[in-house]
Amino acid sequence: MGDGPAPLEAEDSVSKFGNDGTGAVKKAVVLAAGLLFGAGAATAQTTLAEALANAYVESGLIEQNRAVLRAADEDVAQAVAALRPVVSWSSNIRRSFGTTGADQTSSLTGQTSFVERSSVDQTTGISLAAELVLYDAGNRRLNIDLSKESVLATRADLVSVEQQVLLRAVQAFMEVRRALDQVELRQNNTRVITQELRAARERFEVGEVTRTDVALAEARLSGTRSALAAAQGQLEQARAEYEAAVGDAPQRLVAPQGLPSIPPSIEQAQRIALANHPDLEAVQHNVTAAELGVMIAETASKPTVSLRGEYGITENFDNDDYSRSGTITLGASGPIYQGGALPSQVRRARAQRDQARAGLINTSRAIEQRVTNAYASLRVARASIQATRDQVRAATVAFDGVREEATLGQRTTLDVLDAEQELLDARNTLISAQVDETIAAYAVLSAIGELTARSLQLNVPIYDPSAYYSLVKDAPAGLSRQGRELDRVLEAIGR
Template identity: 50%
Template sequence: MLPKVKGRLLWSVAVAISLTLPSVTAAETLTDALVSAYQNSGLLDQNRAVLRAADEDVAQAVSTLRPVISYAGGTSYNSSDSVVGDRLSSSLSLSADLTLYDFGRRQLALEAKKETVLATREALIAIEQQVLQRAVEAYMNVRREDEFVALGENNVRLITQELRAAQDRFEVGEVTRTDVAIAEARLAASRANLAAAQGSLAQAREEYNAAIGRYPGQLAPPPAAPQTAASLDSARAIALQNHPDIRESQRLVTVAELNVQRARTQMSPTLSLGADAQVDDDGTNTSSIGLNLGGIIYQGGQLRSLQRSAIANRDGSRAQLHLAGDRVVQNVGNAWAILLVARASIEATDRQITAARIAYLGTKEEATLGARTTLDVLDAEQELLDAQANRISAETDAQVAAYQLLSSMGYLTVKHLGLGVTTYDPAEYYNAVRNAPSRPLSEQGTRLDSLLRRTGRN
């Protein structure tokens, strides 16, 4: 029995120790925030649905290359004064129609839809970058505002001590009532600044919840800024080749050019094959098959207008591509400049903090000897506080600018950052529907049903 009692005693001691020790919760990292933003983004879900709709446009374009089979049935009652009298008749017909040749109109439409899918995929990547950039900014803003609150609380504490010291010195006649009033005014201002900082932190927490999907807990210091490019020219070259806005615009130019070609074929004839069969209730069977050739000769100028409209849209798409390139180059330059300024500010504020701390400690020591006033001490402390706040802002700006530069280069994606999360596969749904399955009558349709159930969209 002794070993059993001893074991229970050790277990009780262990439980008691575990209850008295504070629980340790791992701080949330920037990577955790980015993963949550990617997984919880309603904006990404919305644009994924837009992409699936574009995938279905390809399926619909494919269906136009296939025959159209239709049926019709009817019953009629005929009343007559003739010898035959009243008569009830019924019929059932089945018809099929297949376009054999239309000078490439349907194939051009199909190619345009495929290019639209590729453009929509690029737009989805651009949205992914927006979601991740917003998450970075939300994370860094919460950390910055939290540190501002800590600085404000420390400042209130220090000024409170200065006020007490000034009151003590006033009671023994070392300072005047003015010194005490200055300390009281500074304390009131410090408390107001602290309240403002707490309000900014509350707003930053709300933005964090909106961007990432939950309120922040304890946030870990951000990792080292990500690698971007060796030079501004290199960053611009990468952006012009890789940014999703440019690649989307390139795809849309291709779509517009295909639509121009399609518009030019609208006046060309169409050759089709038609067949039909009919059965009447009296047992009469009729069937026919034949080739049909037809086209539009005149439609009030509409077809020529459609051609001109397609050409204008193509020219607009080309201009949009040019504008996208200019915008991307500008964004790269802006992000690069902000990053350089932030890094320089970090170095400068480090030296500022060192000097301001020495000045504050020296002024405080001199004040105890009567060589400095309370105002001098409060001014020195305020300069130190400002330097520390500037350092926090500069570090935040540097982190945000680094990720903004990545975004302007087209590299702010889950894949490039290596976040280790399962990414959305835009090709999975496309591959399931690109051949226009007629679910549930085909094996493709069955696979599509399974895919929709797995993604929770059916």
């Protein structure tokens, strides 16, 4: 994509496609904002860049998937630890007691008597054991590689989630802008219809129009008020979605003055998407992980060789008796027959590998389709903008002319109302088309995998997915220097 997307600065960025301001149609909504957001918001402004930055920082979904990534990093640490010897200890204190009874014959008198004896024995022991697997057909090293592929796939999934969060924030921002403009448009329309109704009543009083003209104006005003109420309801819904997507209530939202840079053609965008999209990258790593899974399943039928050493001490509390002993064992084991479970595991792993490979094809096609759809939406929005601008100009001229002719008695009140409604519809369509163009442009960035905080150059601390991995990849012990550093990191993130 050349030099990549331009920095996202809503106030200063210059559109690659020109300035698409609407003049009188897209003017500032100071009055509407003051009424709907309160007097305290009169001086607060929020740009699209600021909204995206806040969404990135405050997103619980991103934080949730960062935790998922940290868990995947720990899988690597556990797989690495499996290569190392396992050392364990055990200890015990044992008290034995009992009573025995038996007939005894005296050697002196020859008489037999029953004799009971009690015994108490107290011992303590401690032992150490160490075991190291010397050979397992590469099973544990394959598990390390499998864990690393899972980490890479999870990192790509985290980027995909980041894109979802930012695209949702763009949509929420622009939908509030759309709702604000529509509310202002409906308010203006209500004022115009009210003026037309007043004029119709005055003309009726002097006999220039009939009662029908007045009734038409009254009906149109009622419909306009209903439409205004609906627009205000849509604005409240848009504000609620904005707060959920961005993490903060909307203030005065500054309309973006330009669009981000995107590839000039669908073909080029598809090439970039197939090279960079995180969804595809995640599936590619999943395919590699599935292939490793087949190799791991095949090693389950191979023998395992291990070395085990034990050393123990036992002492008696009642006397000075003690014993010390140790053993070193070199052992080998392997399956002979498990009812067909091992071949079944291999077949299952191969089926999962085939599933992952098919998913890679499906994901590639879905990404190409997503790019095509995004460009189609962008082209439709631009064509609509061009057409509706001409329509707005023509409808404005027509409305002014019809209203002037009505004052001269050459047009009816219905003609004026119809002309005003046509102008309203044209302006409303233009507002929606401009909002749709901005959303579609960012949807293109999402489709090619470049709707990220780094690509947009948002003013936020960029999360480094490899930082935690670097701390845990060697499975540090809790008392080591690296382990203490890891504890400080976990404390910093509130864990």
